Amino acid sequence: MLIPRAAWAQTCPSVSISQNPTVNRYNPGADTVANQFPVRAQNLDPTAINYTDCIADIHLHFDLIVSGLPCTDTMQVWAGTTDCTQTSARESNSGATQCWRIGPSVALQQAFPIDIRAQDLVAFVSTAEPPPGYTPQGSAACHAQVAPGTVSVGVYFMAMEADGLTVDGTPAMYSLDVDLVGPYPPTGVTAGVGENLIVVNWTPAVDSTIEGFNVYCQDQGANGGDAGLLEAEVPEATLVCPAGVTATTDGATDATATTDMDACVFVNVTGTNSPGGSVCVSNALIDSYCLVNGVVSTAASCESVTVTGVDAGEDAIVDTVETDASAEASVPAGTAVGISNIPSIYLCGQVGGNTTSSFTVLGFADGGAPIKDFTQYAVGVAAFDGTGNTGIISSLSCVTPAPVITFWDQYLADGGRGGGGFCALEGAGIPIGGSLFGGGMGVAVLAYARRRRRSR
């Protein structure tokens, strides 16, 4: 009796699966396999999956080569934060399940491609007991991580026997990082003014994932009012001073003249104007998400902002944002984290380092408009991590740059005539500078002494 070859080749004890060392990635909405990337800069971990990759649901393209065929095993693809070749890591209800299916079973072939979706890959990075079986994941999977940090995930291509438990031969494994949450936002953001510049200071959160900070500015207009044009251009994301806030450059009750430093003059909690001071209240960043106590917030902003205090004149330049106690306290506790997706037109500075706490803004990024005096700007800061996630933005500060008097201004105004550069020509009459004269004298003395010594 003849037995079909496939029937008697029951298992695959000598099967070996290998994959391409460079795994290309592509966006199924815009790219094809022929138009692959990574596109992220090398310093932003281009092989990792960040929040943007997840929302775009990029595909990781693997080319697998299988030896040791034929046999009857099927190939299963798993992902996990531990060794998924161990049965216990794949079993649900084991109490220690850390692996999950990221694709349906497929028949083993000598060579075949397979695409893995980012949303499948990240869905359970923080779940102790992922469900059994494979279920395609949606964009909600991108909210799987509850705290900043990189999670190392392995992708396992395994020849599995019919019992669904036994792994045969040598599986292929590919490691990558997953990071779906931006760093904690900086606190205590203050914006001070200078002449055609803004000096931004903040307190960085204690967060080792921070690679640097983005500073965002929005031109609020010469009158400190709403930036209608910008909002019209980019309605989905705007840094704003809150509605209902009167912003002036010389508010009658603000006790300032023509260069009001605190153009975002607030009506304080008692309904009266705030002489000499202001509080510019927070941000509305749509197309962002945040997690509060590990739960995705439905609010447009991570902070439930209420004005609890108003500056009292002395701090007029350093506008502060007061948030309610729970929001403020949540930051160091690690409960308010998330992602900001702020259009680059608002980027007015970027600085590296996780302890950096200051930046001087001279203009918008990429050769954008310079900062101008007598124009109000809303300013906020967000940290970014090593995979390119930008965390939620800080509270905003609104300022209006104005002319200042530097030492050099004062010196010239008082009649000083120095300066002009290190190589500026000296005045007529004494063409040789004093230093040359002095140097010449010294050389002459030494030359004289050496000549005497030589002559002996």
Place this chain on the structure above:
Amino acid sequence: MTLVRRAAIFAASCVVAAAWVSVAHADDETGVLVSRHDKYASPERFVLEFRFGLYHPRVDSDPSLNAGSSPYRDIFGDTANFEFAVEFDWAAYRIPHFGTIGPGFSAGYTSASANAPLAVPEPGGVLSAENTSLTIFPMYGVLVLRADVIDRELHVPLVPYVKAGFGWALWQASDSAGTSSAQNPTTKQEVLGEGKTFGTQAAVGLALDLNFLDLAAARQFDSSVGVNHTYAFFEGFWANLNGLGQTHALYVGAYTWAAGIALSF
């Protein structure tokens, strides 16, 4: 005293010093002046000073400023700033039974900074967040005369010294956007806030030879790294950086003091 007269006096003093040096060098033929005063000591030719002090540039003493104006004090106040400097001296010649004389060069750094006031003042004198600063790199080349005979022959660990020569400084006025630049209200020309200033330099000081604290350690220091003496010193100096030979200059000199540690080797 005019600048020319000051320069003439200084030149004369240089000539006297040079003559003194030549006499000293002639006497050295007797062998009395071998720098190895101690037969176990290494040669001693140089002095390296690490200098710290307070520096308050005399910008407001510029006679070309409007009467009663004080731009430096108005912006930076009256507080002196920290200065750090390094001086390297070559004890080129030993004067018998007196000390050494030779050229020295120093370069230092000091900076004053403050928040710039607003052009239209806020109530309460609130300042802007913009920084304005004046950074000065004072330098000088001097002849240094150290009377170490008291230390070497009378065994009193004190070395008085004097220095005289020429000074100059590079300086830069800057703000948060970089080097300051402003329009001269008279000429209407834009003037960059950086430049150089020349002048004269003089100092008088006293050094305490610390070797007496631990002679064995001092000898070890000499035999291992070649440092003959370690001094703690204090000196008063006059940096007359007032534009010697220049028609216009920012006055950045100071009459002040410095202290520090000096190593002879």
